[in-house]
Amino acid sequence: MxxxxxxxxxxxxxxxxxxxxxxxxxxxxxxxxxxxxxxxxLPVRDEFDVVVVGSGPSGICAAVSAARMGVRTALVERYGVLGGNLTVGAVAPILGSVSRGTLRDELVERLGVPDCDEIGATQQCHDFEKAKRVLVEFAHEAGVKIFLQTPVVDVIMDGSRVDGVVISEKTGLKVLRAKVFVDATGDGDVAYHAGAEYQMGRDSDSLVQPVTLMFTLNGVEEDALTCIGEVDYVQYKGERFLDYTTRLCKEGHLPPHSASVRSFRTLVPGERLINTTQANGIFAVNSDDLEKAEVDLRAQIDKVTEFLRKFVDGYQNCYVKSTAETLGVRETRRFIGEYILEDNDLRTGRRFEDVVVHKASFIVDIHNPTGSAQAEGVPEEVTPYDIPLRCLIPKKTDGLVLSGRCISGTHRAHASYRVMSICMAIGEASGVTAALAAKKGINPREVDYREVQKVLLERGVDLFS
Structure with missing residues (x-):
């Protein structure tokens, strides 16, 4: 080729x-x-019915979902382990909620956190090292062919249809071909290379949410304070803890824009997972910005740790046990689909005829692109809403299904559906859609949404209650 x-x-x-x-x-x-x-x-490395690119929460579920439909499925991952934010990103707890019966329920049970709640108040952080093994087993049991340490660097187009993806292996560039592709890269790399239209950032200035580098502390006293975020009103020394950290941040004791010190218990006594570091003005599809953020945030980790030792009881003897291997990226490209999920859809809990994710629920969690904490003060609550199949189908690009945070929605809607539980359910639906299209030899946009719903309902997914 x-x-x-x-x-x-x-x-x-x-x-x-x-x-x-x-x-x-x-x-x-x-x-x-x-x-x-x-x-x-370029040589054709292999051919499949469905190729899923990206193995994060959405991609792993997309691949397993498609493979369980009996189609030959590949999962392509740029890192050496599966999981994305579930593993190398060190992101936990698994936030958000959806209706019962999705692969999300099965996966969190395998990870040992079946009772994690929507906003993380129960603090059931999973074991990242265990996840590296569990996710491979999850995929292999379904018959998924896994490609590790295999970045996708380009696409092969046949008119408006994605005909193949160009992968980089140690022996050179090769092509994986498929009847249908699923873009679960988070940044929408496949859709981008295919020329699909997208938006990025908020309407007012196109700025995106900041990036973070998660890290784990050990040596913390068991009764030491934890704070899950802006929805948490835990008190400390007579004031709200986040008001306390904001005040000390303004006094220079924390890195700029890192006033919200969020911490979660892990499964190990004396540990806390910390979600505090923040780099603003970073477009995570730009290599220069990525390097800048990686360097800045690793330096911030030491400053945040020193702050906790000095100013928060129970952290006096804490030390850094581990850090994420990659940035936690909240927002990049959002592709224009057959329908754009709107802010009001979340506010009203809108139901859709072509629903494939039901009762999606998480706050409108917009980390401030120009400062600390939330961009809109206290995050807006949503009414559990549907995500329609049309949000997974990019306009004018065939042979491709969108999955995870790159689906079609507004900046504010994205701030809710970007979390892992919702992305897992999106992944399951995208996998079913891709498998049906591959079996029928049609484009994903031609798949009857009722057939997707039929498969999900037969699996026990609640779509209509």
Whole structure:
């Protein structure tokens, strides 16, 4: 297979083009950059019915869901372990809720946290090391072929249809072909390379939510305070704990924009998982921004740890046990689908005829793109809402199903559905859709939503109560 591309010389620089508020945001190449024409014949590594790219909470469920439909399924992951935020991102608890009967229920039980609640108040953080093993077993039992340490770097298009993805292996670039692809990369890398339209950031200024680097402390006294976030009103020394940390942040005792010191108990006595570090103004689809954030946030970890030792009882002897291996990215591209999930859909708990995720629920959790804490003060509560199949189908791009946080929705709606429980349910639905399309030899947009619902209902998923 011949692949031909024009590539910019990196030294020539990049230009982020921010268009008017609310319009599509595109990364474009500075036209003064030197261009290099590159042409190479690529071998086809393998062919599948369904290829899922990205093995985070959504991708792992998408792959297992498709494989259980009896189609030949591959799961392609850029890291050396499966799980994304479930493992290398060190994100916990598994927040959000959906209706009963989805793969989310099965997966959290396998991880040993069946009772985790919507906002994490029970603090049932899973064991990240156990998850690295459990997720492989979960996929292998379903018959999924796994590709590890295999980034996807481009796509092969046949007109408007995604015909293959270009993977990078130690022996060179190769192509994986499939009847249908599922983009569960979080950033929507497959959809982006396919030229699908997208939005990024909030309407007012196109800024995205900040990134974080999670870390675990040991040596914490068991009765030491914990705080799950802005919805938590735990008191400390006569004031709300987050008011206390905000005050000390303003006095210079915490890194700027890291006023919200969030902590969770793990399964190990004397441990706390810390969600505090924050880097603003980071577009996590830009390599320079990623490097800047990684360096900045690792330096912040020491400052936050020192703050806890000095200013919070029970943390005097704490030390860093481990840190996440990659950034926790809350927001990048949101692709334009057949329907864009709206803010009011969450507010009213809207039901859809083509529902594939039912009773999705989590606060509108917008971490401040220009400061600390929440962008809108106290997060808005939602009424449990539906996500329709149309949000998973990108406009004008065939052979592709969206999954996870890159599905079609507004900036504010995304702030609710981006969490792991909801992404798992989206993944299951995307896997069923992709498998049905592959079996019938049709494009995902041609799949009858009632057939997707039929499969989910037969699995025991509640879609209509």
């Amino acid at each position: 011949l692949q031909s591309r024009n590539f910019p010389c990196r030294a020539g620089g990049w230009l982020k083009a921010r268009k008017s508020p609310g319009s599509y945001l595109k990364e474009t190449i500075n036209m003064s950059a030197e261009m290099i024409s590159y042409q190479k014949t």
